[in-house]
Structures are given as structure tokens and as C-alpha cells.
Amino acid sequence: MNQDRIKTKAQAFRDKKIVCGVGVGLRSVHYDHVLSRRPAVPWFEVISENYMGLRGDQGGRPLEILEEARRNYPIVLHGVSLNIGSADPLDKNYLNALKRLANRIDSPHVTDHLCWTGVKGQNLHDLLPLPYTAEGLNLISSRAAQIQDILGRPFALENPSTYLAFRHSQMPEWEFLAETARQAGCGILLDINNVYVSAKNHGFDPVEYLRNIPADRVIQMHLAGYSHCGNLLIDTHDHPVSDPVWELYGEAVRLFGDVPTLIEWDDKIPPFGVLEKEAARAEKIRRKILGKRDCAALV
Amino acid sequence: MASEIAPPWSKLQESLQKILTDSGGVNNALSNPSVQFLPHFLAETSTVSARERLGVYCDAYFLRILESLGSDFPTLKEFLGDKNFRHLIADYLKDHPSRFKNISLIGERLPKFVSRHPLNRKFGFLSDLSRLEWEVLSCLYRDRLSPLNLESLRQIPEKSWPKARFIFDPSVRFIELDWDVDRLWNERMLARAKKRSLKIKKSERSLLIVRDHQWVQVRALGLEESTALKRLHGGASLGNLCDFLENSRKFQVKPGDIQVWIHDWISSGVLKRLVFP
């Protein structure tokens, strides 16, 4: 039986193992601003691999900056190279390095994507889609449980934006994600923009997707911007959150309640104030739906 | 939903990887009979074909790595211009696909690759320039020791100084180059046209690379300073160094010069500890 590490919100608050409100992705262009001005952001998320050093355990300047930021803010690790869905075995060296980093900054939970990133030792540095089959469900749920055990803290899988789907998939993505989280005892990082982008790219109903995600598994949400590319939407993270995604976020808040949310912006990164405005807009939606209670009072 | 004929997990991924990393694009990749089964397993809509869908991933693979290498080798990219840089990276990825979790490691073998590339025959210093940029990047990822307090050195009795040995900051690297590409690197903020007009000369360069509080410093060392610093780095005591310089006919170093150097090496973060064995 896999150990379920997804606590109720009340438990998580008691243990101070949770972030709350709307955080922002910390990127290198904003290091100086964040360290010197200390903007009023409740928490940050960072890309784990950027702080794990080139080789060995030296983290150099990126890790020094992360530790400096950590003195003022909670920080959550979000990975892009776990490669959980690969035909290759899990990379234990990577997981051990990730665990050391998570311990060092006491990341309340660790997240990565429901995808594969390469096979035969290669890394394509992209979030590649999986066929949603029973075989895949077994593989990924057992690995997610194993990863959570190695890390010794809650682990959550994020739904990626996808541009292709497999004909031999046996279930929709929401069912695959929900079942993986249940079987592994892990969490879900629900990216609302990715739900919308994939829904448009494959022609499914994004609200139906949300309604089929178990609320007790959702430990974090993402919001980001997409771009149009011909008849597809691409998850470029280089635009403000779009209106239909804000609308879908409102639906998600109604369904999942007070879940910490993060604004992601990875390309053509604007001044920090623009990210703060996006975060304020998300906070406004949350408060409108959840009432004017602060997040600790929502437990 | 045709699970009974689904290809094994590994075959599906290996074939997809082969298609997405083909530098000739999706159509070229799909001319290979070993992957032609794959589109049959991909869902299509009336508006977007399987090939178009594969194309999105294929473009993203190359562009993401191109962008990352462009930010890790900014001077090389600026000098070559977008077209040549793109061409170089496409060739590089054919030989050295990424096997790394951290995307920054992809550039590790670029300097060696550049030295054999036709572009280096045209601009002979490209290999030195890429080596310098790689050393700068890897320096940034090394840990630093806390600074050595110059005031605390005043407490050291004069007679102890000859025995002193210095501990260097772990980020320190020395590199020897054949071209003065450090000038180009130091002027990297200049507009491209101005950079192109900088004449890079063939001249032996001994460079010191070290992390500072903000980023990384690159400094060309003269023969005397380079010899002195490398001797200390190799474990010589200050007394050994002074004897060597005094007895060497090659160098014209005064004791005052050494004092100035040491002050400078400490304040620039090169020397971090003093030990008296």
C-alpha cells in the first residue's frame, strides 16, 4: 500500500507545510528586484533543475540566490526533467539530488509533469505526451509513489499542455491523472491554462475535465498565457493569462476551494509589476468566490 | 481505441524521439521506414493533421536548445549572427544530443566541437571564444568561500609571512588561449556591428576566471602575475614565491609588486584563506 502524503489543509497548516495565496514563478531576470525590494508575494516557485548545479553538488550562484530568497519567502520546487513516463528507469541520482535540494530549502511539496522527456538516456527538454493506457497508469502510479517515498515529502503531478494524442489511449487525461494520484497517494498540480490549451487542441470540454478531478488531490494550481499557432494553441508562457483561462480558473476555485495558485511566465518576461498584477487578479477571483477570509481561516 | 495493436512503450518513445530530433524536420524523419508506423497511432482532428502536431514538438525541441545555448554563449552567438549560430547548433546537436537534466550542460562539448567545425576555419578564434564562455558558465555554478578580511592580515606577525600559503576560491580557473577573445567577451554589451569591427588578434593569453559577488570576472594576466599566481595555486608558500622571483632572471618583480598583487587578489575574491603549516 502506497503512503498517502496528501494531507488535509488543516493538517498542512498545523505543520506549516503549505504555501497559500497566489505565488509567482521566480526567474533570473527578477532576482535583483526580489532580493532587494522584497515584494509582497506570499511564495515563489522555481525550476528545480536550475539549482541542482552542473555536475556534482555545487550549486554556485543560482543556489546562493535561492537560499537568499528562501530567507524571506517559502519556495516550492517544480521540475521539468523527472521523466516519470519514460521507458527508461527512474534516475536515482537525479532524485537524490532533488531530495537534497528540497531538504535544503524545505520545499513544502515537489512537483513535476505527467509526461516523458526522453528515452535511451537522452533529454529532449520538452514535456512529451503519453498514451493514457492501463499499462501507463501502472507504470506512472507506482513511480509516483516511489518518488514520493524517496523525497519524503508530498509530490504532485501536473497536467501538461499537449499537441498530440494517441489513438490507443484507453481513458481521457483527467481520468488517468486522477487515478494516478489516487493509486500513488500523491497530489495533482492542476495547470488551468494547460487544461484549456489541451481542450482546444483535442476538442474536449475543459469544464468536464475539471469536474472529474478529485478535489482532495489538488494541492496547487498554475496559471499562464498561451499563443496561437495555426489551428493549435501553444503553451508558451509568454503572455498574460487569457480571458477564457481566467473564467476556467473561477470554475476551478469553485470546485477545489482554497488551493495555492501560481502565475507562470517563462518567456518575454515582463517587469515584476506585471506578474504582481496577474497575481492580484487571481487573488481577486479567489476572494470573490471564497469570501474575504484569509487563507488560514479557510481551513 | 486499439490497445491490442499498440506498440510497446519503449518502441513508441524511441520512434517519437527519432522523429522529433530529426534535423530535417518531420517529413524527412517520416521517410525512414522504421518510424512510419507511428502516425497511425496519433489522433487527428479535421483541422490539424498528425504531421502538424508532430511538427510542433519537432520545432520546440530545436528552438528550446538553440535559445538556451544562445544565452550560455552570448558572445559567440552575437559574433556569428543568428543564421550561422543556428547552423552551428544544428550540426552540434546531431553529434551531441542532450543527455542532461540541466539544460545548461548541453554546451559542455561545444568548444571542442567548434574547434573542428568549418566556421572555425573561417574565424580561427571561435574555439577559444566558446571555451572562454563555457568556463565562465561553469565558474558561475561553482561555490564560493566567504571573503578574506584584509584587516585581519594586519595581526599576522611579519616573521610568519614567508610560511604563509593561500587557499584559493574554489571558483578560480586559469585558462590559456591563443587569441585575445577576452577583449570581445569584455565588450559583449557592444552592438554587434561594433563587435564585428573589433580585431581579434592571435596572441597568447593567460586568463584568470573567478566568481565575484554579482557574476564572473575574466582578467588577462601578464606573464609575471600569471606565474606568481599559479605558483601559489600549486601550493608554494609566499617565501618560496619571493625566492623564485628574486632568483629568476626572466622576471623583473619588486617586493612591492607582490604586495600589490596580494592585496588585489584578496579584494577581488581570488584568495580566500591563509594557512601557516
Ligand SMILES: [Fe+2]
Ligand atoms: Fe504549469
